[in-house]
Amino acid sequence: MILEYVLGLGKRRVLGRCSVILTMVAATAWSWPSMAEWRSPYYHDHSLTGKIYSLQVNNWVSAAHLHQAIRDSHFLLLGETHTNPDHHFGQAELIHQWLDSTQSSVIVMEMLAIEEWQFDRKRWSSLAELQKSVRATEGKWPWELYDPIFKMAVQHGLPIRAANLTREQRMHYASNNACQVEQAGQIFRFCDTLNKAQNDAIGKLILDGHCGYLQAGQEQPLVQTQIAKDASFALSLYRAGKENKVVFIAGAVHVRKDIGVPRHLKRIGINSISIAFIPVKPEKVTPADYIDRKLGRPFDYIVFTPSDRNTDPCVEFAEQLKKLKKHN
Numbered sequence: 341m342i343l344e345y346v347l348g349l350g351k352r353r354v355l356g357r358c359s360v361i362l363t364m365v366a367a368t369a370w371s372w373p374s375m376a377e378w379r380s381p382y383y384h385d386h387s388l389t390g391k392i393y394s395l396q397v398n399n400w401v402s403a404a405h406l407h408q409a410i411r412d413s414h415f416l417l418l419g420e421t422h423t424n425p426d427h428h429f430g431q432a433e434l435i436h437q438w439l440d441s442t443q444s445s446v447i448v449m450e451m452l453a454i455e456e457w458q459f460d461r462k463r464w465s466s467l468a469e470l471q472k473s474v475r476a477t478e479g480k481w482p483w484e485l486y487d488p489i490f491k492m493a494v495q496h497g498l499p500i501r502a503a504n505l506t507r508e509q510r511m512h513y514a515s516n517n518a519c520q521v522e523q524a525g526q527i528f529r530f531c532d533t534l535n536k537a538q539n540d541a542i543g544k545l546i547l548d549g550h551c552g553y554l555q556a557g558q559e560q561p562l563v564q565t566q567i568a569k570d571a572s573f574a575l576s577l578y579r580a581g582k583e584n585k586v587v588f589i590a591g592a593v594h595v596r597k598d599i600g601v602p603r604h605l606k607r608i609g610i611n612s613i614s615i616a617f618i619p620v621k622p623e624k625v626t627p628a629d630y631i632d633r634k635l636g637r638p639f640d641y642i643v644f645t646p647s648d649r650n651t652d653p654c655v656e657f658a659e660q661l662k663k664l665k666k667h668n
Contacts, residue, residue: 379425380646386620388644393627395637406615406641407437414585415577415612417601419592419639425485426645427617432488434615435587445498446580447489450573450590451481452502454523455509463497470494489589503576503588505569513568514561521572523579530571533607538599541635542566545593551654570594574604581610592616598635614639619647 378384394401410416416438420427439445456477464470470490474483493500505513505521512518519531534542546559546566573594580586594600595614602612616639618630632638649656 378646380648382647382650393642413613416587417595417614419595419616424648429488432492444584446584448501453504453506454502457502464494503573514565528575551657573601596638615641
């Protein structure tokens with residue numbers, strides 16, 4: 341068993357697995373019902389905008405199908421583009437559909453570090469208080485975009501838990517070959533969770549994300565950090581899921597079933613549903629244009645949305661580097 345107790349208390353099987361109720365696949369694609377007014381400004385008229393694609397059955401499905409599919413899920417993973425407001429409204433809608441009055445639920449967030457977030461079990465009664473607390477913990481994050489999720493937390497009294505490593509911990513994983521994470525006396529070993537092809541896939545994503553500014557081989561510390569973060573997320577979800585249904589809010593890459601958190605969860609016997617909110621691009625007009633199946637199914641469902649940007653991200657990255665050099 342990969343999950344162990346540091347104090348030698350033995351090994352424990354993970355209880356609770358999610359089950360997916362499949363409904364009939366819609367013959368045609370249905371638009372997302374609560375998104376008549378998009379918040380992101382670009383590509384509203386794209387042919388995929390507002391549609392939901394199931395990678396389980398390789399077809400379009402209705403919102404009703406998606407809602408039914410997630411209802412009995414114990415672990416629901418919702419991937420996003422952090423700066424896209426439509427993704428957070430969509431996540432809040434799915435959380436609303438997923439909640440079960442007979443079971444306690446908790447929201448776990450990538451953005452908060454475990455050792456810095458002091459409100460692990462607090463049930464929030466005020467949006468202003470919650471916003472103040474997250475800003476005090478992680479001030480650089482665009483927290484105002486997360487108000488739809490925070491309002492859901494306040495309305496239903498849902499605790500918000502942290503899942504991430506601290507900056508110092510991330511630097512530790514980047515500088516050595518450590519391959520285990522620890523939380524509250526529990527160790528999760530992730531040394532061989534991913535194979536070479538999966539590691540290489542993460543490396544390619546990192547190289548592509550740095551737009552040619554990294555030489556081959558320079559991405560390896562970042563790959564190690566990415567895997568350590570995903571392992572930390574998985575352990576956080578495992579711990580939260582002992583007593584609650586769990587919804588995880590994170591970047592879309594983290595919720596990939598082939599290389600992300602679901603892969604680590606699967607290693608310790610936990611099934612999960614992964615849904616990615618993906619912004620459309622004008623040159624990509626079919627679901628296959630957005631899906632890399634080389635390593636298996638990356639998500640269970642994709643919800644296509646407008647985009648909050650219409651510029652080349654590599655141009656933006658180059659501008660950010662110029663500003664950094666000017667300040668240094």
